[in-house]
Amino acid sequence: MDFFHFILLSILFLSSAPTQATNLEYEYIVVGSGAGGGPLASRLARQGRRTLLIEAGSDQTGNLNTSIPGYQAVVTEDKALRWDIFVNHYQDQERAQRDPKYTWETAPYEYHVGPNPPEGATPRGILYPRAQALGGCTPHNALIWITPHESDWDNIANLTGDKSWDHENMNRYLQKVYEWLPTEPTDPTILVNDLALAQQYVGGAAASGIGPDPIDAVTGLVNLLANDPNSEINPARDSTEGFFQVPLTMESGNRTDVASWIKATVADGFPLDVRTNAFVTKIIFDQSGDTPKATGVEFQDGEYLYRASPRNLNSKPGTPNSARATKELIISAGAYNTPQLLKLSGIGPKEELEKFNISVVKDLQGVGTNLMDRYEVPVNVQHKEDFAILDGCTFDSKPHDECLRKWEDNPYILGQRGAYATNGLAATLAVHSDYASDSNIDLFIFGGPINFQGYFPGWAEQAVADHSHFSWYTLKAHTRNHAGTVQLQSADPFDQPLINFNYFDTGTTTGGADDLDAGAIVQAINISRHALSEYYNYDILGGSSFVEQNPGPDVDGDAELEEYVKDVAWGHHASCTVPIGADDDANAVLDSEFRVRGVQNLRVVDASVFPDIPGVFITAPIYIISEKAADVILNGSG
Numbered sequence: 297m298d299f300f301h302f303i304l305l306s307i308l309f310l311s312s313a314p315t316q317a318t319n320l321e322y323e324y325i326v327v328g329s330g331a332g333g334g335p336l337a338s339r340l341a342r343q344g345r346r347t348l349l350i351e352a353g354s355d356q357t358g359n360l361n362t363s364i365p366g367y368q369a370v371v372t373e374d375k376a377l378r379w380d381i382f383v384n385h386y387q388d389q390e391r392a393q394r395d396p397k398y399t400w401e402t403a404p405y406e407y408h409v410g411p412n413p414p415e416g417a418t419p420r421g422i423l424y425p426r427a428q429a430l431g432g433c434t435p436h437n438a439l440i441w442i443t444p445h446e447s448d449w450d451n452i453a454n455l456t457g458d459k460s461w462d463h464e465n466m467n468r469y470l471q472k473v474y475e476w477l478p479t480e481p482t483d484p485t486i487l488v489n490d491l492a493l494a495q496q497y498v499g500g501a502a503a504s505g506i507g508p509d510p511i512d513a514v515t516g517l518v519n520l521l522a523n524d525p526n527s528e529i530n531p532a533r534d535s536t537e538g539f540f541q542v543p544l545t546m547e548s549g550n551r552t553d554v555a556s557w558i559k560a561t562v563a564d565g566f567p568l569d570v571r572t573n574a575f576v577t578k579i580i581f582d583q584s585g586d587t588p589k590a591t592g593v594e595f596q597d598g599e600y601l602y603r604a605s606p607r608n609l610n611s612k613p614g615t616p617n618s619a620r621a622t623k624e625l626i627i628s629a630g631a632y633n634t635p636q637l638l639k640l641s642g643i644g645p646k647e648e649l650e651k652f653n654i655s656v657v658k659d660l661q662g663v664g665t666n667l668m669d670r671y672e673v674p675v676n677v678q679h680k681e682d683f684a685i686l687d688g689c690t691f692d693s694k695p696h697d698e699c700l701r702k703w704e705d706n707p708y709i710l711g712q713r714g715a716y717a718t719n720g721l722a723a724t725l726a727v728h729s730d731y732a733s734d735s736n737i738d739l740f741i742f743g744g745p746i747n748f749q750g751y752f753p754g755w756a757e758q759a760v761a762d763h764s765h766f767s768w769y770t771l772k773a774h775t776r777n778h779a780g781t782v783q784l785q786s787a788d789p790f791d792q793p794l795i796n797f798n799y800f801d802t803g804t805t806t807g808g809a810d811d812l813d814a815g816a817i818v819q820a821i822n823i824s825r826h827a828l829s830e831y832y833n834y835d836i837l838g839g840s841s842f843v844e845q846n847p848g849p850d851v852d853g854d855a856e857l858e859e860y861v862k863d864v865a866w867g868h869h870a871s872c873t874v875p876i877g878a879d880d881d882a883n884a885v886l887d888s889e890f891r892v893r894g895v896q897n898l899r900v901v902d903a904s905v906f907p908d909i910p911g912v913f914i915t916a917p918i919y920i921i922s923e924k925a926a927d928v929i930l931n932g933s934g
């Protein structure tokens with residue numbers, strides 16, 4: 297057997313759930329291969345460190361659902377990788393049920409959405425899509441690539457006194473991410489093939505004060521779409537308002553994510569073992585010394601072991617196994633699973649652990665607190681006529697899917713790949729609201745030919761069921777609510793934790809925080825409606841008329857709109873549950889070098905680490921901190 301086949305066999309062996317316990321020992325073990333764990337594990341191995349990357353899910357890189365940007369909604373419902381996590385926006389269930397997305401389980405993994413559930417249905421709350429896969433949520437997210445604001449980093453530098461978090465230094469790590477991550481915006485020629493769609497976008501540009509002359513609307517739009525919201529040369533980028541293209545994690549119309557970087561690291565012969573279909577149940581500590589020391593993990597080999605997976609229903613039980621880390625263990629299981637795993641292993645609030653008879657390794661009150669997210673809301677309209685760009689798109693990867701054929705037949709010319717070479721949200725208004733706390737942009741208002749109202753079982757089918765909807769949907773950045781929690785529901789590692797976001801007035805209210813957030817979103821709805829009214833000033837493009845469906849024309853005035861916002865808002869950037877903070881902050885779980893306080897050889901590197909939710913989108917900041925963590929682990933803080 298030559299070396300190549302030996303390596304290939306080793307990879308196959310590692311990913312095919314061996315039936316007997318093995319004696320695994322590595323310098324570093326990373327748990328979770330998502331935005332936080334993937335870049336880090338790759339860098340450690342590329343520096344010659346023997347590294348094990350353990351991932352609950354499987355490699356989905358060949359799956360069309362994870363490749364085609366236009367399938368970004370559909371992929372979140374693919375059973376091969378989806379986790380149905382349910383959360384509470386409000387603990388008061390009566391209030392929570394004012395959200396039409398509130399969901400009941402009628403049989404295992406079968407759901408009823410909205411009021412009047414059938415008798416005996418179990419209330420579950422609001423669906424929060426997550427993925428188990430090589431690459432974590434990055435093969436199933438919406439591909440939007442927005443880099444963080446300078447103050448996101450400077451705040452951490454100020455909070456901890458660790459100057460290496462200064463935005464200038466952090467920019468080095470962004471450049472490291474670009475070594476392996478290609479990004480590109482939607483090709484404008486795809487959009488201008490559909491004049492009705494172009495008409496909606498120029499309406500948006502007009503609402504941001506830079507609408508082109510109607511006679512020249514199409515050329516004007518193409519020019520505006522050259523505006524890059526991640527500009528590295530505009531010194532005032534963080535506060536620049538306007539109308540922008542949306543950069544995507546894609547290359548020639550094919551999704552890019554960290555999964556391919558991990559695979560390239562293995563293929564290039566670096567000492568990285570990737571163990572997919574393996575679920576970590578516990579961190580092992582050596583407690584013989586003064587300070588508990590993380591020495592490895594207990595895990596189970598097996599597919600779909602977490603009960604949030606709809607395929608758990610028919611899955612075989614896992615095979616218990618363990619692995620030792622001679623240097624360090626890094627947990628990157630995401631904002632829900634990292635605090636859950638820490639707590640199950642004895643790291644967390646003592647009272648909560650004792651309730652579940654978990655022996656306390658280190659009482660850390662901050663684990664599973666400080667959960668943050670954006671608030672998002674839609675304004676949806678339905679047109680009289682379909683958008684031509686979606687002609688022939690069935691979004692189901694079946695032979696009749698003409699848009700799939702177009703995408704497959706034109707692999708090299710982005711502009712010819714059609715509707716599937718975009719995530720559907722090609723342009724955004726960037727706004728500094730009247731309610732912002734500093735000079736940073738705090739609203740992104742995205743437009744696209746999609747019926748998007750947030751996440752609920754079946755959301756993707758509804759989103760693309762017809763081709764006549766358009767949404768301006770708002771994402772509120774720099775939200776102020778720190779009051780969310782991730783708590784154990786049981787001591788069983790395969791149960792999802794209890795997740796309470798405590799939205800708006802049930803969360804952080806200091807300084808009117810809840811009203812300021814709600815006010816900004818109401819302003820965003822006003823702006824969205826303004827954009828929709830500007831559409832009619834460009835009738836020359838020939839788009840059909842439309843009717844507003846959500847919130848609906850009769851929901852008007854600040855009070856009513858605020859109620860709408862509080863009822864229906866959602867998020868999808870859960871973060872901050874294992875925060876970095878100052879040495880004298882009792883709730884700071886991590887120091888500025890990602891180390892879990894009070895124990896040795898244990899770090900956390902994923903969406904959980906931020907003290908404050910960063911920027912507008914979260915994948916970019918997570919990739920950046922992952923690169924930073926690799927540098928800190930390999931070279932110290934410098």
Ligand SMILES: Cc1cc2nc3c(=O)[nH]c(=O)nc-3n(C[C@H](O)[C@H](O)[C@H](O)COP(=O)(O)OP(=O)(O)OC[C@H]3O[C@@H](n4cnc5c(N)ncnc54)[C@H](O)[C@@H]3O)c2cc1C
Binds near residue numbers: 433
């Ligand atoms: C529908 C949707 C759309 C999104 N769109 C965007 C977007 O357009 N732009 C953007 O910037 N962000 C987007 N996001 C958010 C972003 O993708 C995630 O926040 C990000 O991937 C989180 O990174 P992470 O490393 O913290 O966790 P994840 O990427 O979730 O990775 C965690 C990994 O750990 C694994 N794991 C968990 N527990 C265990 C265990 N016990 N043992 C072994 N493995 C385990 C999981 O299987 C998973 O692979 C979106 C999210 C969703 C849900």
Ligand SMILES: *[C@@H]1O[C@H](CO)[C@@H](O)[C@H](O)[C@H]1NC(C)=O
Binds near residue numbers: 370373375693
């Ligand atoms: C993609 O996901 C959908 C569920 O949304 C599923 O029906 C379909 O079979 C998946 N396609 C592929 C190619 O696996």
Ligand SMILES: *[C@@H]1O[C@H](CO)[C@@H](O)[C@H](O)[C@H]1NC(C)=O
Binds near residue numbers: 450454
């Ligand atoms: C960080 O602290 C410096 C000095 O105190 C201050 O000038 C700056 O505004 C702070 N930055 C942030 C983002 O808080």
Ligand SMILES: *[C@@H]1O[C@H](CO)[C@@H](O)[C@H](O)[C@H]1NC(C)=O
Binds near residue numbers: 357358363551553707
């Ligand atoms: C898309 O990219 C992935 C790797 O990221 C690759 O495996 C796949 O072959 C590409 N698909 C197409 C159709 O180009």
Ligand SMILES: *[C@@H]1O[C@H](CO)[C@@H](O)[C@H](O)[C@H]1NC(C)=O
Binds near residue numbers: 651652653
């Ligand atoms: C904890 O242990 C006690 C005593 O053994 C037992 O009575 C109790 O049911 C246990 N609680 C849980 C949540 O397992």
Ligand SMILES: *[C@@H]1O[C@H](CO)[C@@H](O)[C@H](O)[C@H]1NC(C)=O
Binds near residue numbers: 815816818819822854
């Ligand atoms: C929304 O617009 C209405 C009038 O169009 C105005 O009265 C109201 O103050 C605006 N609300 C916000 C929060 O900007």
